[in-house]
Amino acid sequence: MNAQRTIGILAETKSPPDSRVVLPPSLCQEAMQRHPSLKIVVQSSPSRCFADDEYRERGIEVVDDVSSCDVLLGVKEVAIDQLVDDKIYFFFSHTIKAQPYNRRLLQTILLKNIELIDYECLRSKDGSRVIAFGRWAGIVGAYNGLRALAMRLSLGELPAMHKCFDLAEALEAIRAIDFSSARLVVTGTGRVSRGAEEIVKAAGFEEVSPSSYVSSEHKGQYVMLPTESLFTHDEHGFQTSFYTDPSGYRSTLLPYLQSTNLLINGIYWDNRAPSFFTQEEAHTLLKSTRLTTIADITCDIAPVASIPLTIRPSIIGDAVYGVDPQSLAELPPYSSNGLDIMAVDNLPNELPRDASMDFGAMFIEHVLDAMMTHDYPSQEMIKQATIAQAGKLTPAYQYLTEYVNA
DSSP states (O other): OOOOEEEEEOOOOSSSOOOOOSSOHHHHHHHHHHOTTEEEEEEOOSSSSSOHHHHHHTTOEEESOOTTSSEEEOSSOOOGGGOOTTOEEESOOOOTTOOGGGHHHHHHHHHTTOEEEOGGGOBOTTSOBSSOSHHHHHHHHHHHHHHHHHHHTTOOOOOOGGGSSSHHHHHHHHTTSOOTTOOEEEEOOSHHHHHHHHHHHHTTOEEOOHHHHHHOOOTTEEEEEOGGGTEEETTTBOOGGGGTOOTTEEEOOHHHHTTOSEEEEOSOOOTTSOOSSOHHHHHHHHHTTOOOEEEESSOOOTTSSSSTTOOSOBBTTBOEEEEOTTTOOEEOTTOTTSEEEEOBSOGGGGSHHHHHHHHHHHHIIIIIHHHTSTTGGGSHHHHHHEEEETTEEOGGGGGGHHHHHO
């Protein structure tokens, strides 16, 4: 038998405001039909991609205060001054890598006795994530990268993705540009990279194998590089032990970049792994007049980053900046002496309605049933994604103790 549960959909409080939502109106309705003991209320928001009236039209209550709800669902980090004591929260906390900018957030969560469940840590038995915006980050990131490349190479002008009504409009625009003179590399083979591949294929690129790509310079081609094609160890090549200890490895990306115009970086990067290239190597690539543009969807910020030229995140509406690879000085985009970096860190927010519908469907399919049980904390998937509980870090996240106490 399901528990009686009230879910509050939070208004996003991070600045700049994020317009995505965990459950769009139609999916709130679907969730309550699926679980009659569930009630969903929505906190009013002027910036959400679905207007308050769209919820009301579906019979969903819209209120100013959702603090009386049992469970609170957000997308991005909740503002520290708006955290409610003793509540259950789901959101992307960006704390599991001990990110310094969110230390105070996690400290406050523990002080307020909040139970924090992080979407990023919700995983199936095989370890794969069950819910993510990754596909949409890949789609928007690749589009932005190709848009920057088209500007750099004077191939034509694409509308900004956030000004497109939906993905269909963006695809129509990208198919109108001739990219047949370009070559590109996509790092990774996961959700983000496969999302990027959807755009790359729509732009008319042909996929080739890593060996074919590096041995030829045919235009209009792209390659997807899995982890084993990106790193090697001088003593034993690539082994699966890399995933638990990447120390001692070196990057093998450089040969692929020597005939590449655009790098789309969509792979998870471990802080202990080497960067993909050095500043000097990037300078050499720029002088060769080939590599001009990097779409860094991963968006780790230098100096601890897979891309050492990503000196800051960029924002929607101003997605691209130039970087002098030798000095790391920021330049205007499309400068001849700089590489162009696209490093928006909330890419799915450029197609918020599409991304929210996809995310909400995954939440209902993979998470809602477990959350509606009386003993939800013992559900293995939720247990492993619970970072804080009863004022303490849970066993799986004890490694964050020093981070919290700093």
